[in-house]
Amino acid sequence: MFNSEAVPHASSSDQVLRARAERVIPGGLWGHLNARLLPEGYPQFFERAESCRLIDADGRQFIDMMCSWGPIVLGHHHPAVDAAAAAQAARGDCMNGPAPVLVELAELVVATVPHADWCQFGKNGTDATTNCVTIARAGTGRRKVLVARGAYHGAVPWCSPSVAGVTAEDRAHLVFYSYNDIASLHAAAEMAGTDLAAVMASAFRHDMGKPQALPTPEFAQAIRALCDQTGAALILDDVRAGFRIDLGGSWEPLGVRPDLSAWSKAIANGHPLAAVTGRERFREAATRVFATGSFWCGAVPMAAAVATLRELHRLDGPALMRALGRRLRDGLEERAARHGLRIEQSGPPQMPTVLFADDPGWKRGYAFCAEALRHGAYLHPKHNMFLSCAHTEADIDHVLEAADAGFRHVAR
């Protein structure tokens, strides 16, 4: 089944495409999908995708544990999603206004997400996080936003992990706290004083290259209490985790509901869509903020989202992915131990991060992943991975076999 043993060489299709790309795209590719950020041997270009499998430009096939960094939650070419998208495309996509499917989707999102009295749609996760901040400021008439140190909330100057081209003013009203640290939260709130517009929190701490951390119930409750006391908005950044932890929002299991949430990635199984959901209190502010884009009423991604959310409901997608993630986690733990290796697995099982103990510069992680890739599993050495509902137990077992080869390689 797997012909992934072939090591890329200068005349491989991937290398030829990279050389061509290098000439016409700065650095060969922008952003998080640049394969230079991955161990050697990882492909940059992909020819095909099916279910949880990717085929690269050289015909190598992998079981994919990144799911396009989140969007693919039901697997590529899911029949119900593809059918819904094709049917809408045959009618119309980008028109002078939305198609009726907008209303269907908005009603479904509001019915699915307990805190949501309303929603709006966009294209990028960054559209959603930025819009949440702007709505919170418009609604409170205040400016300061508390964000966790090191958290990723998007790729524009106010929140980008790069400071290139960023001015001090872009971040003038951010105040930083440490995730899961209530004292730091309160200290940050004190700095913001009466100008506190919002507290932003990721669904869990998923900073790259570090162990992930689930929010403690006390921490989530402390943010809620702080916002209740001050009138600030609790903004949950559910862009990355949304619809994988709990369909109602990632903090539903904690019993803590945000005032505004940002969603994207998994919402339409790979079709470009983002959403903001909010409570009644911020509805009027949301009408005053002008956030829009040429493709934000595109009907095809909305039709795909309706099909995706229905299928996630039908399958209980979060439970399914959690069970698959546990199988992966248990299997990795067992195999690593067998090779005498210590690994640190963190985060919710359906979004696992696997790091090696005492591994500065992620050297072992890189060697492990490169070897697993040669055995047909596409893993990530330092970013959280993503399960999908398309993975089967047999797929996970295949990944575990590839990981076993990776552990053997590292142990040598």
Added chain:
Amino acid sequence: MFNSEAVPHASSSDQVLRARAERVIPGGLWGHLNARLLPEGYPQFFERAESCRLIDADGRQFIDMMCSWGPIVLGHHHPAVDAAAAAQAARGDCMNGPAPVLVELAELVVATVPHADWCQFGKNGTDATTNCVTIARAGTGRRKVLVARGAYHGAVPWCSPSVAGVTAEDRAHLVFYSYNDIASLHAAAEMAGTDLAAVMASAFRHDMGKPQALPTPEFAQAIRALCDQTGAALILDDVRAGFRIDLGGSWEPLGVRPDLSAWSKAIANGHPLAAVTGRERFREAATRVFATGSFWCGAVPMAAAVATLRELHRLDGPALMRALGRRLRDGLEERAARHGLRIEQSGPPQMPTVLFADDPGWKRGYAFCAEALRHGAYLHPKHNMFLSCAHTEADIDHVLEAADAGFRHVAR
């Protein structure tokens, strides 16, 4: 052919959808496609689109002169674009990296746009304008950006036409000039002093509700000279006009080439895509700026863009749309005069704005458009409209008949 005479009433599909939308979406819809901004009678929801025709949720059919506010440049369901998109969708769209079509598209864009040594892709026009500013700041190490008073460059706090939720710091480094006013440009540059990072200019002045103005050659040359003297980047915002005026960029006919350009709308005939093109000088800065999104490597919009640009080349799309726009302009002029009405037509013929003389609050414009709509033409009373290559002379003549009814109505 047209059954658009039926006036919407409370039990129309559109009104029922609006009432449902009102409950779950703030204000019924976000942004520029909210039908509340249009005369009464305009539909909010669309059921189908074909070529240059739209069918609303009540089955009324219109010849569309808005082209989804720009994206639809070849007409809905263009066979070559649809085939390219479907073929790519069958292989893969949102994967762990781009498909080979990215390289094909990037090479085509660089070959099409004379100033472009490289390009990057995103989803929103706002992604592209924001990224241009950030790259200019990263490349120059300076902060100030000159923008024309009243110009639209996107819908995030640094440039949004609404100030709700915007802080003073979001716009701290903008300095304003007046379009086509060289003295005001130089005064703004003086205020920016040695901190001048960029001068941003729209392809032409297309502020809503006002007559459009093409850039004078002297004005465009003055910006180029200013940037050459100071080392600032000339950023052309070609999001709205791109690929309708000149395939190489809207200032090519003026002989003035920008350092960075922002593109979106027409680039993929309605598929969500945006682009930044730039000169060699800013390539390194572009690698340092972190701009990315979950769907920015989506392959289907890129395949659609390749097909769209090839078709625009084959047809000489700008010339075709210009000729159709002239037919519309001449016909409107003649008919308005026949009814004793004075109208002001402005902008390039392929992106016309039609305003009535002495029409405070656009009252005549609203009445004119509402009546033309009842006769099957979807016009806009105060925003520029868009021709497409799918319009035929017969379509334009139909629009002129509908406009004639509109003029008759206003003249009464």
